[in-house]
Structures are given as C-alpha cells and as structure tokens.
Amino acid sequence: MRFGASSFIWVSPFTTGEAAGLAARVAGLGFDIMEICIEDPAQVDGAAIRAAAEAEGLQVSVCGAFGPDRDVSHDDPAMRRAGVEYLRTCIDLAVATGSPHVVGPMYSATGKARLLPEGERERQRGWAAEGLREAGEYAAEHGIRLGMEPLNRFETDLVNTTEQGLDLCARIDLDNVGLLLDTFHMNIEEKDVGAAIRAAGDRIVLFHACENDRGTPGAGHVDWAAVADALADAGYDGDVVIESFTPEIQEIARAVSTWRPVAASGDALAVDGLRFLRERLRVPVT
Amino acid sequence: MSRFRYSYDQLVYYGEDIEQSIDRLARFGYDAIELAGEPTDFDGAAVRRHAEQAGIAVGSICSIYTAERDLSHPDAAVRAGALSYVKSVADLAAEVGAPTMIIAPNAVGRLAPLSSAEDERAWAIEGLRAGGEYAASVGVNLTLECWNRYETYWLNRLDQAVELWTATGLTNGGVMGDTFHMNIEEDSIADALRRVGPLLNHVHLADSNRAAPGQGHVDFAPILEALGDIDYQGYVTFELLPPSADPFGVMRAGGHQDFFDRFTEQAITRVKAVEAELAGV
Numbered sequence: 001m002r003f004g005a006s007s008f009i010w011v012s013p014f015t016t017g018e019a020a021g022l023a024a025r026v027a028g029l030g031f032d033i034m035e036i037c038i039e040d041p042a043q044v045d046g047a048a049i050r051a052a053a054e055a056e057g058l059q060v061s062v063c064g065a066f067g068p069d070r071d072v073s074h075d076d077p078a079m080r081r082a083g084v085e086y087l088r089t090c091i092d093l094a095v096a097t098g099s100p101h102v103v104g105p106m107y108s109a110t111g112k113a114r115l116l117p118e119g120e121r122e123r124q125r126g127w128a129a130e131g132l133r134e135a136g137e138y139a140a141e142h143g144i145r146l147g148m149e150p151l152n153r154f155e156t157d158l159v160n161t162t163e164q165g166l167d168l169c170a171r172i173d174l175d176n177v178g179l180l181l182d183t184f185h186m187n188i189e190e191k192d193v194g195a196a197i198r199a200a201g202d203r204i205v206l207f208h209a210c211e212n213d214r215g216t217p218g219a220g221h222v223d224w225a226a227v228a229d230a231l232a233d234a235g236y237d238g239d240v241v242i243e244s245f246t247p248e249i250q251e252i253a254r255a256v257s258t259w260r261p262v263a264a265s266g267d268a269l270a271v272d273g274l275r276f277l278r279e280r281l282r283v284p285v286t
Numbered sequence: 287m288s289r290f291r292y293s294y295d296q297l298v299y300y301g302e303d304i305e306q307s308i309d310r311l312a313r314f315g316y317d318a319i320e321l322a323g324e325p326t327d328f329d330g331a332a333v334r335r336h337a338e339q340a341g342i343a344v345g346s347i348c349s350i351y352t353a354e355r356d357l358s359h360p361d362a363a364v365r366a367g368a369l370s371y372v373k374s375v376a377d378l379a380a381e382v383g384a385p386t387m388i389i390a391p392n393a394v395g396r397l398a399p400l401s402s403a404e405d406e407r408a409w410a411i412e413g414l415r416a417g418g419e420y421a422a423s424v425g426v427n428l429t430l431e432c433w434n435r436y437e438t439y440w441l442n443r444l445d446q447a448v449e450l451w452t453a454t455g456l457t458n459g460g461v462m463g464d465t466f467h468m469n470i471e472e473d474s475i476a477d478a479l480r481r482v483g484p485l486l487n488h489v490h491l492a493d494s495n496r497a498a499p500g501q502g503h504v505d506f507a508p509i510l511e512a513l514g515d516i517d518y519q520g521y522v523t524f525e526l527l528p529p530s531a532d533p534f535g536v537m538r539a540g541g542h543q544d545f546f547d548r549f550t551e552q553a554i555t556r557v558k559a560v561e562a563e564l565a566g567v
Contacts, residue, residue: 113531115539154436154531188470189495189529191502213471220473223503257397257435259442 001281003274004033004061004241006208009266012245012252013039013065019052027056029271035061035241036097037104041089046096053097060097061206061241064090064104071109072131073124073158080131087135087146094144102139103147103180103206106132107168108158111255116157125158129171136174147180147205152188154257160189162196169203182208182243183222193223197230207231207240209277214244215262216269218276228281240281242273288561289514292554293318293345293523295490298545300537304333308340314551318345320523321382325374330381337382344382345521346429346488349375349389356393357413358406365409372417380424386488386520388462389417389428390441391450397439406440411454418456428459429488429520434467436531442471444478448485462488464525465504466496476508483516490525491557496533498526498549500556507560514564524553 005026007014014022014036026034034053038044053060064087072083083106090102107128116124132146139146150165159165165179179200183193190196197204209227211220218224247253247261263269296319299307304321311319319337321328321344337344349355355371356364372389379387391410399406418428430451432441441447447461461482465475472478479486491509493502513522526549527533528542536542 115530115532115535117539153529154434157531160529187494187503191495193503212469213473215473221469221475254397257439259435259439 001237002032002059002239003277004035004239005029005031005270005274006035006063006241006243007037008243008245008252009270010246012037012249013043015040015043016045016048019049020055023052023056023058025267027058029267030274031270032059033061033239033241034058035063035243037063037065038090038093039065041086041093044093046093050097060099061239062090062094062097062099062102064102064106066105066108066110068109072106073108073128080127084131084134088138091135091139091142091144095142099144101145101147101205103149105149105151105156105159106135106146107148108156110151110155113154113157121157125168125171128158129168132168132177133172133174136172136177140174140176145176145178145205147178149180149182149208150185150189152185160185162186162190162200166200166203178203178205180206180208182210183227184208184210184212184214187212187222194226194230197227197236198233201234204234204236204238206238207236208243209240209273209281210243213262214258216276217242217273218280219263219272224280231281240277242270242277244269288558289565290510290518290522290561291317291345292557293320293521294550294553295320295322295348295523295525297322297348298526298528298537298542300534300542301540302546304328305336308337308342310547310550312340312342314554316342316554318343318521320346320348320521320525321378321384323347323349323375323378323387325378328378328382330378334382344384345386346384346523347375347379347387348525349387351390351393353393353395356396357417358392358410360401360405365413369413369416372413373420376417376421376424376426379421379426384426386427386429386459387421388431388488389414390431390433390438392438392440394433394437399439407450410450414450414454415456418454418458422458426458427487428456429462430460431462431464432467432471434470442467444468444472444482448482451485460485460487462486462490464490464492465509466490466492466494466525469494469504475504476512479509479512480516486516486518486520488520488523489513489518490523491553492524492526495529496527497529497544498524498552498556500552501549506557507564510557510561510564522557526553
C-alpha cells in the first residue's frame with residue numbers, strides 16, 4: 001500500500017509553477033504519491049510535473065475538478081461535449097505525468113444538488129454513462145483507469161453511495177472504469193462503510209482516507225479498524241490518498257464548505273495522518 | 287422504564303393533519319411531539335387539547351430559519367422580521383405548553399457572511415438576547431442549534447454554540463446537539479455532548495444518513511451514556527429527514543413515506559433497546 005497527499009491540502013489552483021515546491025514538501029513529509037487537481041489544464045504541463053515528481057521519487061495521481069462548464073450530465077449537449085473533452089485532456093495529462101488513473105466526481109458538475117423528478121435524474125445518469133463510456137474507451141487505449149467518486153448529498157444529487165456508483169459502473173461496462181471511495185463522504189451516506197468497501201471490491205481504483213470532518217485521519221470518529229478490515233477483504237492494496245482543503249484560500253474553502261481550520265496546519269494534518277494510516281491500514285500478510 | 291423521555295419532530299410528517307401525527311406518536315409510545323415552527327399553520331389551543339387527549343406533551347418547537355428569518359442579516363428590516371418570527375414562535379410554544387424552542391443565529395443555507403463576521407456576531411447577540419428575553423416573559427426557554435458545514439458557515443460545532451450562548455448572557459436556555467450534524471463535524475459525538483454538560487438542554491437524534499437509528503452507522507450507546515452522565519433532563523427528539531440537500535422539496539413531492547409509521551416506530555424501538563442494554567436489562 002502506498003500513500004499520497006492531495007495538492008488541495010496546500011494550494012488551489014495547482015499550477016506547474018507549484019510542482020517542484022509541492023513535490024519537495026510531499027516527499028519530505030514521507031509520502032509516495034502527489035495527487036494534483038487539474039482545475040485549469042492550461043496551467044498544467046504534464047512533462048514538467050512528472051520531472052518534478054520523479055526528482056523527489058514521487059508518483060503523480062491525477063484528480064479532475066468538475067465545474068459547471070464541463071459536465072457530462074448537463075442538459076446542454078455542448079456542455080456534455082466539453083465534459084468529455086476535459087476528461088480526454090485529463091487522461092492525456094495522466095499519461096504525461098505517469099499517473100495510472102484519472103479520478104474525481106466526473107459524472108456531474110460538483111455542487112449540483114437539485115431536486116429532480118426521478119425520471120429526469122435517470123436521464124442525466126444516462127448521459128453520464130454515455131459520456132464516461134466514451135472517455136473510458138479513450139482512457140483504455142492509453143492504459144489509464146477512471147475512478148468515479150460518489151459525493152455526499154450536499155455536493156451532488158447524482159451519485160451519493162457506493163451502490164449508485166457501482167450501478168453507474170455497470171452501465172458503462174468497461175473494465176478500466178471503477179470508483180474512487182472517500183471516507184468523508186461515506187461517513188455521511190453509507191449505512192455501513194465496511195460493507196460498501198467490500199461491495200466495491202475490485203472496482204476500487206483509488207481510496208481517499210479522510211476524517212469525518214476532513215481533519216487529520218485518526219483525530220475524528222471514522223472507524224479505521226473497520227475500514228482496514230474491509231480494504232483487506234476487498235483485496236485492495238492500491239494507493240491511499242489523504243484529501244483535505246486549505247481554509248486559507250477562500251475559493252476552495254467555499255467550494256467545499258470548510259469554514260474553520262480542521263488541523264493546526266496542512267503539514268501537521270498530512271504528517272500526523274500519514275503516520276496514523278501507515279500504522280492502521282497495513283494490510284495483514286496472509 | 288426509560289431513563290429518557292422521547293419525542294419526534296413533526297416536520298417530516300409534511301402534509302399531514304396534526305391530529306393524525308399526534309395520534310401516531312402516542313400509538314408508538316412517544317412522550318412528546320416536536321412541532322414545526324410555523325405559527326400560522328397551527329391553532330395552538332387545539333393542538334394542546336389534542337395532545338392532552340392523546341396523553342403526550344408538546345415538548346419543543348423546531349423553528350425554521352429561512353432567508354427572511356435571519357437574526358444576523360445586515361438589513362435591519364430583515365433582522366426585525368426575524369425577531370418578530372422568534373417572538374411568534376415563543377407565543378406558539380407558550381400556547382401549546384412547550385418548554386423549549388430552537389433558535390439559530392442565521393438562516394439555514396447561509397454559507398458566507400453578508401457583512402463582516404464581527405458585525406453579524408454583534409447583530410446575532412442582540413437578536414438572541416431580545417428573543418430570549420421575550421421568550422422568558424412567556425415562560426419559554428431557547429436552545430441554540432448548530433448545523434453542518436453545508437448549511438451554515440458559522441455554528442458547526444457545539445463549542446462554538448456554547449461560546450455564542452454564553453456571550454448573550456441569557457439564563458433561560460442553552461445549547462442543543464443534533465447527531466446528524468455532529469457526525470460530520472465533531473471529533474466524538476459523546477465527548478462533545480459531555481463538554482456542553484449542564485448547558486445542553488435539547489437533543490436531536492438521527493442516524494448518520496439522517497434516517498431512523500439503525501439505518502446508518504452511528505453508535506447510540508456512548509451517546510446515551512454521555513446524556514446520562516451529564517444528567518440530561520430534556521427530551522430525546524428524533525429529527526429525521528430525507529436524504530437530499532433539499533429535504534423539504536423531497537417531502538413536497540411526497541418522497542418520504544418511510545418517515546411516517548416505519549421510521550417513527552423504528553427510532554424509538556431501537557434507541558430504547560440501546561437504553562435497556564446499557565441499563566443491563
């Protein structure tokens with residue numbers, strides 16, 4: 001199992017100019033992986049980022065940022081097209097940076113938590129499946145996996161639970177399209193977090209280990225022993241990334257509703273969380 | 287014999303006659319009903335009479351802080367409207383015989399200050415004080431509520447509410463905890479309740495997904511234990527709502543049938559069983 005830290009703990013938007021500093025910081029704190037969020041692809045040079053990461057011995061993980069102008073489940077076909085094009089760009093960046101995947105809530109624009117008649121929501125899930133199948137086929141050609149992330153009810157109305165995520169996987173029906181599971185969202189939506197992880201099984205592309213308040217993993221009430229057991233049962237020995245959001249940058253703080261510091265600092269959150277997760281998520285040798 | 291008295295928030299019975307709601311709660315063994323804070327929807331005397339006949343109390347009023355009912359809004363006219371709403375809820379509470387009403391310093395869904403945070407705090411303290419003094423004059427206590435990060439930028443954790451309540455200097459009331467919000471925001475639900483201690487005068491229980499206890503993963507045993515340890519005397523009230531950023535919209539569309547008989551029965555049965563287990567029965 002390898003561990004990563006999200007760029008969102010310290011910066012937003014992430015740009016090429018941040019890469020060397022962030023890689024040095026993330027590697028210095030003891031991580032194996034630097035997850036970068038692609039808010040503006042024009043400001044991200046894949047080759048340069050790969051070089052910066054490799055200089056510190058890090059692998060890159062590419063996470064998408066799904067704003068209203070790139071939305072594969074939008075009513076407007078032009079927006080859906082822009083959504084697929086953005087995903088293709090992220091897939092190209094995954095290839096360039098050496099990331100094995102592109103992850104994130106790619107089925108919709110984040111923050112669309114509307115009241116919809118079930119028929120209408122079904123129609124939008126259909127569009128999402130259509131766009132993500134196209135993106136998934138393109139990703140497969142390049143050896144990249146897609147990990148779709150369920151979000152809690154306040155951030156999306158389309159995919160809140162692992163079960164809904166697995167349903168979307170089944171509709172897309174590609175081996176390289178699976179799920180990114182995040183314990184922060186699971187704590188709100190899943191009846192049983194462990195059972196949800198087991199149900200996802202080999203569809204887990206990436207795992208976000210986050211505390212219930214997005215603070216330091218281990219400092220809240222997520223049942224990490226249950227998470228560790230479930231990951232072992234699911235046979236997941238892949239990458240585990242800590243995601244939190246700096247409250248110091250107002251745009252990102254507002255986007256994810258973080259109104260107070262959830263740790264003494266980003267570094268403290270990352271290093272204390274890493275120490276805890278390395279200890280608790282160790283896969284038992286069988 | 288239960289250590290606690292149980293109540294259920296009538297909010298989720300949206301669209302139903304109040305008599306029917308009261309009768310359901312009496313049928314499933316509840317001690318009280320929590321009434322939605324919409325004073326014009328109710329004939330207080332009739333509600334009180336019907337509850338008395340059914341053998342339950344009206345335990346509390348769940349105020350609803352819409353954008354027009356915002357005690358810390360920069361527009362003085364909005365603040366005045368909010369204060370008159372608070373007073374009308376206090377009047378309803380007095381009429382139905384409810385000892386407690388919920389209060390919040392801003393509108394639900396407000397995710398940024400509209401003025402400076404300092405100004406909003408000063409306005410909120412002023413409004414809470416005026417509302418609290420009026421409530422005291424009609425024999426009603428306030429309870430200050432926190433919401434999760436997606437519903438307010440301000441009071442997310444109970445320690446923030448204790449700080450604000452203390453700053454008002456009011457003595458008729460305290461702070462409440464809601465386990466749905468606390469599951470997102472607190473490091474430990476039980477520890478957070480213990481820290482509030484004697485100031486805790488109201489509690490909302492819901493499971494992690496806001497459905498009936500047993501539908502999610504909240505462990506209610508340490509929560510009840512904490513309430514016992516701090517000698518909590520208020521009602522244990524279930525506030526359950528459908529899984530949406532807009533639960534009222536879901537209810538208007540009728541998508542909340544589980545919350546009538548099924549969850550009403552499951553909530554009290556489940557939590558009383560936890561209580562019995564703790565008591566070693």
